[in-house]
Amino acid sequence: MNVEMLLLVALAGVTALSTLGVLLTKDNFYAAMYMTLTLVMVATIYAFFSIEPVFVLIVFVFIGAIGIVTVAIAATYRHGPERQFSAFWAIPIIVTAAVLFYSIYTYVLDVPVYTAFMTLMTHYSLKYSIENFITTEYLLLLLFMTSLAVLLMLSVVNIYRSEN
Amino acid sequence: MPAIDFMTVSIIYITAIVILLVGYLTAVSSKDIVRLLIALELMFGAVFMSLIPLFSVLPDPAFGVALLTIFASGGELLVLSAAIVIHDRRKKSILTSSVSIGGDNV
Numbered sequence: 177m178n179v180e181m182l183l184l185v186a187l188a189g190v191t192a193l194s195t196l197g198v199l200l201t202k203d204n205f206y207a208a209m210y211m212t213l214t215l216v217m218v219a220t221i222y223a224f225f226s227i228e229p230v231f232v233l234i235v236f237v238f239i240g241a242i243g244i245v246t247v248a249i250a251a252t253y254r255h256g257p258e259r260q261f262s263a264f265w266a267i268p269i270i271v272t273a274a275v276l277f278y279s280i281y282t283y284v285l286d287v288p289v290y291t292a293f294m295t296l297m298t299h300y301s302l303k304y305s306i307e308n309f310i311t312t313e314y315l316l317l318l319l320f321m322t323s324l325a326v327l328l329m330l331s332v333v334n335i336y337r338s339e340n
Numbered sequence: 341m342p343a344i345d346f347m348t349v350s351i352i353y354i355t356a357i358v359i360l361l362v363g364y365l366t367a368v369s370s371k372d373i374v375r376l377l378i379a380l381e382l383m384f385g386a387v388f389m390s391l392i393p394l395f396s397v398l399p400d401p402a403f404g405v406a407l408l409t410i411f412a413s414g415g416e417l418l419v420l421s422a423a424i425v426i427h428d429r430r431k432k433s434i435l436t437s438s439v440s441i442g443g444d445n446v
Contacts, residue, residue: 188354191389195382198382204374211378214385218385221355221392225344229403230388230391233406238410238413243381249421250374250378253372314404317407318407325414
């Protein structure tokens with residue numbers, strides 16, 4: 177088993193473990209956080225295969241909008257165990273993370289491991305380009321989907337108003 | 341073009357199935373609507389995961405399906421958010437046990 181396969185197995189393993197976290201935790205907020213971690217890992221697997229457009233879509237739209245709204249709803253309707261530790265623990269965590277990031281960054285700049293790693297990743301890429309997607313038929317699909325989304329939003333607003 | 345082999349596809353599909361099954365289990369065992377929403381998002385994550393091999397043979401339709409999935413997920417979030425708020429107003433609770441209409445008794 178080569179390095180790329182090991183990396184993929186590790187990513188898939190972390191994804192599966194974070195998914196199990198959703199099932200096992202009793203607090204809705206933590207469940208939403210585990211769900212976000214799962215989606216981030218799915219996006220990372222897309223990045224592993226160099227499919228950047230879908231990576232951007234998942235991170236910025238699926239996680240950045242939909243995932244965060246879910247986390248906000250879960251935090252609003254939260255019940256279960258409250259936080260057991262002080263917020264001041266965040267300070268040493270941030271300092272440690274900064275030192276670690278700096279060490280890794282300087283290590284990567286000095287040693288040609290980064291170049292070897294990027295060569296491997298380039299070999300493993302699926303090379304998808306979005307230019308081929310922007311054609312008339314796919315734009316029509318986008319137009320229909322946007323119209324349907326607007327209709328859906330109007331229906332929800334209508335239901336919400338009728339409730340009031 | 342792609343360096344995607346049987347082993348890679350197997351790992352991807354096994355992970356997608358694990359995510360989907362955990363999503364199903366979470367939905368079945370959910371006691372409130374928020375957990376149901378989280379379970380549905382997980383299922384969409386499984387759909388994204390299973391799309392990766394499609395990018396090696398049909399990249400443009402795969403991207404179209406990814407876009408459709410994001411639109412569907414956005415719509416689902418919108419409807420479920422409205423359902424949570426309305427249910428909370430009516431029943432003063434978001435527990436699924438307080439839903440008295442529909443469903444079967446086994």
